[in-house]
Amino acid sequence: MRRYQIVLLILGSLCLGLAGLAGLMGMISHTWAGDGAAGGFAECAVIAGFAGGLMTLVGIGAREELEFRSAVSLTVGAWIGLPLLASLPFTAGPDALSFTDAVFESISGFTTTGSTVMTGLDATAPTLLLWRAILQWIGGIGIIGLSIAILPFLRIGGMQLFQLESSDRSSDRIIARPGNLAVGIVSLYVALTLLCTFGYAFTGMTAFEAICHAMTTVSTGGYSTSDASMGHFSAGAQWVSIVFMLGGAIPFLAYVRILTRNARNRPGAFEEVRGLFVLVALFTAFLLTAQVMAGIYSGDSVRLALFNTVAIITTTGYAAGDYQLWGPLAMAAVFTLTFLGGCAGSTAGGFKVFRIQIILRSIWRALQQAPLPHSVVTAHHAGQKLSNSDIASVALFGGLYVTTFAAASIALAALGLDFETAITGAATAIANVGPGLGSVIGPAGNFATLPDAAKWLLGVVMILGRLEIIVILLLFTPRFWGR
Template structure:
């Protein structure tokens, strides 16, 4: 039986925390005498009262969560945050409630797209609120990815019960409570460092604060309609660094900061992530130099920035890669769903799943040549058993079924084939930007119909929660006692 009391109790606590966080954009609006102070105050009161009521009505609950409770709690948590975080946007921007919810869904899922329109016309309090939601969504997903998803074995995440389960890493990995505290401090520390670096490289204090939040969380929302094109090339290099850091496994980043850099650099997914960035950046650079007549230095900067932005699923735009030659456009199209490392703020399929898929492919080829032989498979020196293999295969199937169905529905609603497929994959991977004038790097979702927005909103939340966490709630047997 589902323990609704404990689920709702945690939801109540979340709403109370969310209302407290609203103080920051409220104070900004009040101090700068700009739009939003009254609306954020009203939103804070509504959210706080709702949280307290839910908390009060669910007293004396059991402290034990079953597997079903965890699935439902994870889904309800994200949906609840999306709804209540949309209240100030709805009140200030006068957008309809659906568009407001989709804006917050994009923020919390770190997808980075927008339905509001011209970002330059958005009040500062809302820009801060969007950035904070992306930041919270980033650290929230790291927590879910470490504490909940491994217990549910969603998409092979059981491999990362303590993140990297290699024997060498286990010897230096601290206890869960110490690790959790350390990762929060690491996340905050890197954010502060990003702010300082951005500020001293020429960003305003306001821009530096917002981009520190949205680059480390690999969210990609900017304070300017032109995104990274607004800033100098020097700032581009700094943003590349913090997007890259946000896409690494945070438990291993924590270890690296404390003197165990070898554990980070020896991790299979980190090596694969770095290799992919290097190869794609160099290939794109050569294509820009020889096909688009770019200077070598500019070509490398643009290529590296867009490669890291797409693979890390950040979604900052620097020029529109869909306007380059067909080779680059197709290359980035295939990069959209990949994603970066597990236990990072990135979305997507994740590097480790692709690597395990390749391991299984090689084993199957060997098995065809030597049917009687036994070929053990390992990942990071850890055995990959049939339970994990089935989990990963199921994840891939579910992921691409959602992509297929969503793309068909978008085509039915009037989208072109490439626009529909790239938009769906961009939302499922939490990149946020696809290809084309409406959903590409220079577009936004404000021109979409309500039906199209709903489809892509579902994709953003489904992709953020690793697909199966959402889909299992649609299975009738899930709700049976």
């Protein structure tokens, strides 16, 4: 038990933080907004505060360091426990959701997926809309921390390539002390959010709309204050959104390297970023071609093609125009984009650009080696030589990713969903994108009409996708528990 005291101490602190935030939102709802949502926030504050206080008391006196099992347990506990507690404000007030819908909305928020069961957003209680945005904003910074501090050391899916302390040489370290790195990352995250807020306000959004959308843009979450998503706002707002969605999908360590002038010591430091921009350009061209083929090309086509490409590949999931009306090429391109994702160490989900690059280079290495089986051919990524274990790790993750997607698709179909809804629902959940395709969960619809069992299943898949699948599977292995 002593081994997991540190886990309880940290989880307790997180719950107490959530309780404080819910209490603040309840006060805003009661004294300023008067939107009737204060009761749900009070309930969340009391329950989260009690749970957090209990865990903190048990965890007092814990050892400071996190071991492998502790890190995994903390990660899974936080990404399951916090969404359950944060769902409580959605279950009370004039816009009350069922428990299933509330948990779905909360999980979608924390994982920055952006799938929603809420309708009538334009008339929804303002504090609930702000709560949704805050959940995605918190989830975004949590994802960055997970990608930088935990996953590389668990050697999951090739993430070990981004391990900070890979060498004893100080030149290989971005910032000497982890505390400084954490402060730098959080400062950058806040700065990007503020800049995005000002950008949105400049394009005509109200202060409330600008704040909410800034939090869900930089976190690549995609929750909006309107049922029409970004289609409700001006073309200028959509251009601002494009810039900051890409900003959220770029590795935050890349920003730190630029600011600390460390990039010049890291050959290929921005290789994944270049790959992301290449994919954006390629799929924007596909969507433009689709509009030409469908005979609906207009002066807005470039903006809409670029906006929707960026929204999907960064896994933000905002909608502006229904790309389902652009023909089969657009549908195929969007479905493919759903799986790709942004860069490692960013707020974006998906398969990640670096894994695509590693797979392509591994295939090229195999083709070069095939005529001369005994020759030595190496593959590199971001200035690092790829070992066989690195390639195998990415291949293993790819296999698990496809298997999880297929299993979720079959399970959703077994629950009565049509083929298009089942297959794109599974894809959007595991990639943490948001909207799927079709008349039900497409950009013009939402997930409200799905059966409860499907919503719970999609919630599980969202968490699996966000935690890179293997983190969850570790809990089901006897060796993990020391047996």
